[in-house]
Amino acid sequence: MHIETLAIHAGHQTDPATGALVTPIYLSTTFERSSDGTYPQGYDYIRSNNPNREALEKCVSQLENGAVAAAFASGSAATMSVFQALSPGDHLIAPNDIYSGTSLLLKDILAPWGLAVTFTDLTNLDLVTEAIQPNTKLIWVETPSNPLLKITDIAKISEIAHQINALCVCDNTWASPVGQSPLNLGADLVVHATTKYLGGHSDVLGGVVISKTENEFFEKIRKIQKVGGAVAAPFDCWLVMRGIQTLPYRMRAHSQNALKVAEFLTDHSQIEQVYYPGLKQHSGHEIALKQMSLFGGMISCQVKGGKEKAFAVAGKVKIFTRATSLGGVESLIEHRASIEGKGTKTPENLLRLSIGLEHPDDLINDLAQALE
Numbered sequence: 267m268h269i270e271t272l273a274i275h276a277g278h279q280t281d282p283a284t285g286a287l288v289t290p291i292y293l294s295t296t297f298e299r300s301s302d303g304t305y306p307q308g309y310d311y312i313r314s315n316n317p318n319r320e321a322l323e324k325c326v327s328q329l330e331n332g333a334v335a336a337a338f339a340s341g342s343a344a345t346m347s348v349f350q351a352l353s354p355g356d357h358l359i360a361p362n363d364i365y366s367g368t369s370l371l372l373k374d375i376l377a378p379w380g381l382a383v384t385f386t387d388l389t390n391l392d393l394v395t396e397a398i399q400p401n402t403k404l405i406w407v408e409t410p411s412n413p414l415l416k417i418t419d420i421a422k423i424s425e426i427a428h429q430i431n432a433l434c435v436c437d438n439t440w441a442s443p444v445g446q447s448p449l450n451l452g453a454d455l456v457v458h459a460t461t462k463y464l465g466g467h468s469d470v471l472g473g474v475v476i477s478k479t480e481n482e483f484f485e486k487i488r489k490i491q492k493v494g495g496a497v498a499a500p501f502d503c504w505l506v507m508r509g510i511q512t513l514p515y516r517m518r519a520h521s522q523n524a525l526k527v528a529e530f531l532t533d534h535s536q537i538e539q540v541y542y543p544g545l546k547q548h549s550g551h552e553i554a555l556k557q558m559s560l561f562g563g564m565i566s567c568q569v570k571g572g573k574e575k576a577f578a579v580a581g582k583v584k585i586f587t588r589a590t591s592l593g594g595v596e597s598l599i600e601h602r603a604s605i606e607g608k609g610t611k612t613p614e615n616l617l618r619l620s621i622g623l624e625h626p627d628d629l630i631n632d633l634a635q636a637l638e
């Protein structure tokens with residue numbers, strides 16, 4: 267089935283009790299046992315399972331062509347579960363431009379716990395091979411990357427990982443399951459912050475881990491989910507399910523709008539550099555063509571005139587909102603270096619744009635007046 271059809275039907279079913287088309291939100295924390303002590307519907311306690319969570323897990327595993335999924339309270343909790351499923355003493359390789367929250371998780375929480383990590387440039391396969399150690403168990407991919415939209419070759423990294431019996435995990439948040447299918451390219455697990463494109467309306471926090479196969483590693487993730495308890499709430503699962511129904515159409519429009527804005531910025535005299543994988547001159551364009559079916563809604567650009575000018579531009583927009591995050595229907599603009607704070611390698615004149623679903627001409631006019 268095509269992704270448009272899956273997005274609408276996977277995990278959804280008419281409510282057997284009432285005939286309701288839309289899945290009810292099951293808030294009950296506990297479920298009745300039979301007189302023989304069993305749980306006839308398969309649910310016992312909300313932390314262990316819940317119909318809305320189960321529906322979302324079924325839905326996202328089908329969207330990513332995986333076998334199983336686990337839904338969490340945030341993208342970061344989903345990410346955390348993958349790292350915790352490793353063992354103290356294990357080593358992993360991660361991109362040196364990894365999402366800043368994931369970097370903090372690794373450095374401040376998991377390093378003291380005993381996980382060793384080498385951050386390197388995953389777009390350079392020689393550097394990845396050099397970073398391998400005897401205890402390397404996992405390679406973490408995030409593509410397109412944040413905020414420079416570097417493109418990592420998922421198939422090649424998966425090959426390198428499998429040669430050493432390590433796992434390849436892809437944070438697919440920026441591309442979404444519509445733009446890129448890491449499991450089909452060789453990755454073993456996919457992580458999403460559903461907070462972004464899957465939710466799609468900037469009103470829900472969540473995360474999922476999807477596994478290509480049911481295996482021992484995923485069983486650990488499942489245990490961390492149920493015992494650790496950072497589970498997704500029923501209403502949050504319901505909101506993400508609703509968002510997903512329009513995901514394929516939203517992603518197409520995000521991508522079309524972003525390409526138009528990226529082309530406008532490329533031609534603008536006040537712009538030094540534009541980062542968008544859909545542009546021919548983008549360093550990762552060839553690989554993006556090979557592994558992405560849509561280039562997504564995220565653009566970064568460097569403004570002439572340094573930090574001050576970048577701030578001034580962000581200060582003058584009227585349709586874009588100055589805010590962090592991405593993937594919602596509304597366009598956002600962000601001075602990334604000041605969000606990431608001290609020690610950031612992000613250029614001071616860089617603005618990151620999350621291109622929404624407004625008319626592209628209105629977005630272009632807004633940027634034009636702000637750049638004047």
Ligand SMILES: *Cc1c(COP(=O)(O)O)cnc(C)c1O
Pocket residue numbers: 340341342343365367368408412437439440459460461462471472473
């Ligand atoms: C937002 C984001 C996360 C973290 O998700 P939260 O839901 O905010 O915890 C992880 N990876 C990427 C690429 C993200 O954009």
